[in-house]
Amino acid sequence: MMKKKGSITSIIKFLFLGIFFLAYMVPFIFVLINSFKSKKEILLNPMALPSKINFTNFLTAFNKMDYVHGFTNSLIITVFSVLLIVVLSSMTAYILVRKKWKFNQAIFFVMVASMIIPFQAIMIPLVRIYGSIGMLNSKWALIYMYIGFGTSLAVFMFHGFIKSIPLELEEAAMIDGAKGMQLFYLIVFPLLKPIAMTIAILDVLWIWNDFLLPSLVLIAPEQRTLPLSTFYFYGTYTADYGLSMAGLILTIIPVIIIYLILQKYIINGVLQGSIK
Incomplete structure (x- = not known):
């Protein structure tokens, strides 16, 4: 019984940590995804994945x-x-x-x-x-x-x-x-x-x-x-x-x-x- 309670507590802690990790990483992921997209793609759907991996933005910014x-x-x-x-x-x-x-x-x-x-x-x-x-x-x-x-x-x-x-x-x-x-x-x-x-x-x-x-x-x-x-x-x-x-x-x-x-x-x- 004690082992079962311990495993449930571990799962709950893991879920909370996972949620906090995602909340922390979402802005960075959002910036990373849109860095590969053109201005038109970002305006149409900023949350979508890029249609193709394009490094033009990085070369131009560099x-x-x-x-x-x-x-x-x-x-x-x-x-x-x-x-x-x-x-x-x-x-x-x-x-x-x-x-x-x-x-x-x-x-x-x-x-x-x-x-x-x-x-x-x-x-x-x-x-x-x-x-x-x-x-x-x-x-x-x-x-x-x-x-x-x-x-x-x-x-x-x-x-x-x-x-x-x-x-x-x-x-x-x-x-x-x-x-x-x-x-x-x-x-x-x-x-x-x-x-x-x-x-x-x-x-x-x-x-x-x-x-x-x-x-x-x-x-x-x-x-x-x-x-x-x-x-x-x-x-x-x-x-x-x-x-x-x-x-x-x-x-x-x-x-x-x-x-x-x-x-x-x-x-x-x-x-x-x-x-x-």
Whole structure:
């Protein structure tokens, strides 16, 4: 009897999850289906399957939105920002945990408190200040800002993880001759792989998809990231639904691929971080 109740409960849970999954996926499926259709087909029946698989919309969108240029800019900004956030934040967290300096705790609390401040509250002052010193319209200025906005959360996550690493490992390495930063890079940093991968993937999804900050910093068309290129492309070809939807699909494909490849690290990192 208990087994029967358990199986019924499992079926009900599965049905609810299936319904939520379909509700979540329907908009994406709708965009994907219509990206293969002409404007006439979409207007006649937007819910119908395409009469034939046609990649004309994707080729046209690829060329008109200057996909390669936008992709390259997004790739440069994302890679450098994420690498620097992971490396600098892990080093900062290590010092805050291992060094028993009096002001370490105050610095940590300030960094945690800074996460409460919404970006919209400092958006206008940020643009005015950096615009007055000529730091706008540059990928490297944007990378610098991403490091500033992403470091606090990363330090917070690394801080809890490093506290769980036994100090005896570093003491044993010191006996073997390791000194200074060797202790961190050879002993501690390899153990941070799960949480580092989690932070990296979350930051990749954030930075790659971010629209607001690049729209404030990157003004020239040649500096635009992929979301900005998609926005201006969509504004120009709003009436051509198939072309617009093909541009949207091209924009999200890289993130989906990255997430599918590295999703196990997110789960492992979150689980280990919560346990530790």
